[in-house]
Amino acid sequence: MATIKYQVKENKTLGTHSFYAQAISFSTLDFNDLAEEVVEGLGITPELVSTILTRYMRVAKRNVLRGHRVKFGDLLTIYPQISCSVKDELNADGTVKTPATVDMLTISQAKGSIGATIAQSVQQSFARSVSWKRVTDPDDDTTTTTDPTPSGEDGNGGNGSGTGENTGGNGGGTGSITPTGDGGGNGGNGGNGGGGYNSGGDDMN
Numbered sequence: 001m002a003t004i005k006y007q008v009k010e011n012k013t014l015g016t017h018s019f020y021a022q023a024i025s026f027s028t029l030d031f032n033d034l035a036e037e038v039v040e041g042l043g044i045t046p047e048l049v050s051t052i053l054t055r056y057m058r059v060a061k062r063n064v065l066r067g068h069r070v071k072f073g074d075l076l077t078i079y080p081q082i083s084c085s086v087k088d089e090l091n092a093d094g095t096v097k098t099p100a101t102v103d104m105l106t107i108s109q110a111k112g113s114i115g116a117t118i119a120q121s122v123q124q125s126f127a128r129s130v131s132w133k134r135v136t137d138p139d140d141d142t143t144t145t146t147d148p149t150p151s152g153e154d155g156n157g158g159n160g161s162g163t164g165e166n167t168g169g170n171g172g173g174t175g176s177i178t179p180t181g182d183g184g185g186n187g188g189n190g191g192n193g194g195g196g197y198n199s200g201g202d203d204m205n
Contacts, residue, residue, distance in 0.1 A: 001129060001130065001131055002129060002130050002131070003130070003131045003132070003133050004023055004024070004130055004131075004132060004133070005023075005024040005132075005133045005134075005135050006021050006022060006023050006024060006132050006133070006134055006135070007021070007022050007024060007134070007135060007136070008020070008021055008022075008134065009021075009022050021132075021134075023132075024135070031049075031050045031053045031054060032046065032050050034049075034053075035047070035049040035050045035053070060072070060078065061114075064078055064079065064080055064114055065080070067080060074119050074121060074122065075118070075119060075122055076116055076117060076118050076119060076122070077116070077117050077119070078114055078115065078116045079114070079115050079116075079117075080112065080113075080114065080115070081112070081113055081114070081115040082110050082111070082112050082113075083110065083111045083112075083113065084105060084107075084109050084110035084111065085105070086100045086101075086104040086105050086109075087100050088100050
């Protein structure tokens with residue numbers, strides 16, 4: 001099972017105490033980096049794989065411009081999307097000053113872009129195949145901190161649903177992100193979590 005580090009950050013823009021978990025990525029791999037791994041045992045060169053992938057991306061973008069949705073195997077789908085909307089103009093007291101109409105929406109206001117959706121099966125496989133390690137300093141493993149025990153009497157909640165990112169196995173605790181193993185404190189082994197980050201599962205191949 002893979003282990004990924006994360007930090008707890010504070011969102012200071014909200015004006016009140018608000019904290020969130022942020023995964024730590026140490027590098028970005030390009031086609032050439034992946035090609036070295038792809039060719040292992042295949043008898044072809046990394047340069048050939050990189051050339052094919054580059055060409056594939058070019059053709060994929062061309063077909064999105066033609067209005068097609070393009071799938072990248074079982075990983076993701078890219079597609080054309082447009083962002084444009086109009087709404088009622090309001091008075092200071094909240095009443096409608098100028099109602100919005102269909103004719104107000106024009107293409108000059110629109111912004112085109114490429115959308116992307118990760119396949120649900122990939123998301124679920126990732127959730128089953130990863131454990132999380134909370135750290136204070138991304139570059140220093142010795143600064144690992146311990147997540148608090150999720151809510152529930154002595155960490156032993158009732159029967160949890162076992163679904164969702166943050167629910168642990170049979171334990172009723174719902175801590176935000178906890179290392180793999182005991183889901184919801186001591187309640188239930190991670191292997192019983194139905195797709196939560198705390199559950200053991202299949203390797204992502």
